[in-house]
Amino acid sequence: MNKTSVGMEDMQPSSSEPVLQIQNLHVWYELKRFGFSHAGYVRAVDDVSFDLKQGEAMACVGESGCGKSSLMKAILGLNRPIKGDVIFDGTRLTETKGEALRQYRAKIGYVQQDPFGALPPFMNTQRILEEPLIINGMKDKEERLKRIRSVLTEVKLTPVEEILSKFPHMLSGGQQQRVVIARAMVMEPKLLVADEPVSMLDASVRVEILRLLRTMQEKRNLAVIYITHDLSTVRYFSEYIFVMYAGEIIEFAKMEDLLNDPSHPYTLALLEASSDPDANNALVMREIPQGEPPSLVNPPKGCRFHPRCSQIIKGVCDEKRPPVITLSPDHRVSCWLFDQDRES
Ligand SMILES: Nc1ncnc2c1ncn2[C@@H]1O[C@H](COP(=O)(O)OP(=O)(O)O)[C@@H](O)[C@H]1O
Numbered sequence: 001m002n003k004t005s006v007g008m009e010d011m012q013p014s015s016s017e018p019v020l021q022i023q024n025l026h027v028w029y030e031l032k033r034f035g036f037s038h039a040g041y042v043r044a045v046d047d048v049s050f051d052l053k054q055g056e057a058m059a060c061v062g063e064s065g066c067g068k069s070s071l072m073k074a075i076l077g078l079n080r081p082i083k084g085d086v087i088f089d090g091t092r093l094t095e096t097k098g099e100a101l102r103q104y105r106a107k108i109g110y111v112q113q114d115p116f117g118a119l120p121p122f123m124n125t126q127r128i129l130e131e132p133l134i135i136n137g138m139k140d141k142e143e144r145l146k147r148i149r150s151v152l153t154e155v156k157l158t159p160v161e162e163i164l165s166k167f168p169h170m171l172s173g174g175q176q177q178r179v180v181i182a183r184a185m186v187m188e189p190k191l192l193v194a195d196e197p198v199s200m201l202d203a204s205v206r207v208e209i210l211r212l213l214r215t216m217q218e219k220r221n222l223a224v225i226y227i228t229h230d231l232s233t234v235r236y237f238s239e240y241i242f243v244m245y246a247g248e249i250i251e252f253a254k255m256e257d258l259l260n261d262p263s264h265p266y267t268l269a270l271l272e273a274s275s276d277p278d279a280n281n282a283l284v285m286r287e288i289p290q291g292e293p294p295s296l297v298n299p300p301k302g303c304r305f306h307p308r309c310s311q312i313i314k315g316v317c318d319e320k321r322p323p324v325i326t327l328s329p330d331h332r333v334s335c336w337l338f339d340q341d342r343e344s
């Protein structure tokens with residue numbers, strides 16, 4: 001039987017163990033008719049697998065609604081998968097609850113899309129940053145303040161003493177996102193999940209925030225998952241990229257390989273559509289691939305991209321799920337165009 005999920009689990013050198021393993025993950029949301037009877041599932045994440053090592057950055061790219069946030073929430077332990085598992089730092093998520101789940105979450109930093117919505121409006125920066133430290137048992141106030149001052153300096157929010165007393169509404173969008181990043185870092189996590197961290201910021205500050213995240217990743221040897229709908233921003237970041245479409249990974253590659261030699265027709269369409277996060281090119285924004293993403297309740301038969309694909313092979317792509325083809329040791333694609341043994 002063909003393998004149908006494009007993952008990177010068996011693609012990396014075996015020199016070090018992965019810190020994060022995503023194994024055949026399925027995140028489905030149940031739909032209920034009139035709030036009672038079962039009416040199907042939204043298959044937001046459908047058989048996704050990949051590994052991530054300490055110090056490595058990986059980008060997850062795809063249009064809105066393709067399942068990026070559902071995948072991220074499953075990694076954070078906020079969504080329970082219907083099938084498959086997440087193993088992070090030796091902990092198997094499906095076997096974890098209560099205090100162990102709290103400890104699991106404390107080792108993952110999380111940067112959300114909307115910084116203002118992510119910050120409690122009635123807390124000043126000091127309280128926002130102290131809270132996770134208190135919850136996780138750092139009792140000494142001086143120790144907490146030392147950690148907070150250091151992380152605020154690291155995210156370049158200065159003068160630190162002034163920032164400590166400021167409430168979210170007194171900060172700019174870029175400063176708010178730096179507070180969110182500081183909060184994600186204050187527990188010294190091993191993994192950072194950044195879900196569209198710059199998409200709600202002004203073009204002028206996007207590159208600065210991406211550079212800051214990259215610097216922190218290198219300095220702290222963090223594993224990072226960077227989630228975005230905009231392929232152009234991954235240049236600032238990741239060693240690896242995978243492209244998601246309708247809940248599935250459809251292409252996986254090293255960053256340069258994917259950007260210089262994209263293979264899947266959907267990746268090509270995304271690249272065509274990508275904007276440049278550089279402020280000077282902020283107006284260069286084109287349309288996303290033509291057509292609508294499919295229903296995740298009744299996904300199209302065969303290749304899920306076939307209703308939008310300009311290279312569709314009729315009778316094949318609309319009938320059979322495409323196999324995963326290894327183009328090179330670090331590059332895989334799920335598309336019939338690359339299957340040399342295809343019978344049409
Ligand atoms: N709690 C939920 N209940 C039902 N459907 C959901 C829920 N959260 C997300 N979805 C659906 O799952 C799909 C994937 O959503 P999401 O993971 O947010 O995608 P993305 O982050 O790529 O925009 C969408 O069709 C969305 O409507």
Ligand code: SF4
Nearest residue numbers: 303306309317335336
């Ligand atoms: S499998 Fe067929 S429909 Fe799907 S992306 Fe490849 S060519 Fe297009």
Ligand SMILES: [Mg+2]
Nearest residue numbers: 068069070195
């Ligand atoms: Mg999202």
